[in-house]
Amino acid sequence: MADKIKVLVILCLLILFLSYSFYLYKLNYSSVHSATTLADKGKILWQTKNCGACHQIYGLGGYLGPDLTNIYSSKGDEHIKAFLHAGTDIMPTFNLSDSEVTEIVAYLKSIDATGVAAPSKLKIKQDGSIER
Template sequence: MLSDSQKTILFGLLFFSFIFYSFRLYDNRHTQSGSHNVLADNGKKIWQQKNCIACHQIYQLGGYLGPDLTNTYSVKGPEYIEAFLRSGTVVMPDFKLNRTEITALIAYLKQIDASGSSDPRTFTIKNNGMIEQDE
């Protein structure tokens, strides 16, 4: 068994770890530094207002009428994206976006593209429900 002084030391250590961890967790200064892209932020707002996620996925989450757009920027390029945003297609509506809105949306998709891949790894779902990661 622990003696009283050992308990006090242990309690002290846990208490200070708790305080330290809490400060670290809620101190968001480090997450807010780095490149803060106002244009991409505007693009995100337009993305939300126009509800692009209803038909498109980002990181494979979203609607399934249109394709995943996580890596469209690096795979197909900004001109390709712009062509869709300018006039839409038979299936995708024309949102009548102006130049500024199109530029902002492209900046947003560029930022998303830089943040990760929509399909980071391939895996096989076996018929017993287990998932096996491919090499």
């Protein structure tokens, strides 16, 4: 009797697993993840323009430029826009349109709202972990 129950449970789990896998496989990801908000569009620009090659978010990314996690609250949107429109000697100009700049600013604003990151101020212990 106990064996029959085990077989039944395994069969149920198998059916659930297969139907959920099938559901995920058939799910239309483009409609689920379509960029609807300005911040979403800005995130896509962040990725396609490869800003992360030089900049970090929460300390992750390239190290040529500064961490931009809290750039929105620390320096404001006009400062960000100026950099994006003009570039610098080291940072390239990306020839972004006004709407693209607005989208990137919205993305950086949304990142800023997630919390505070100041990785350069963290104290790293000898074993590589971070002191709290």
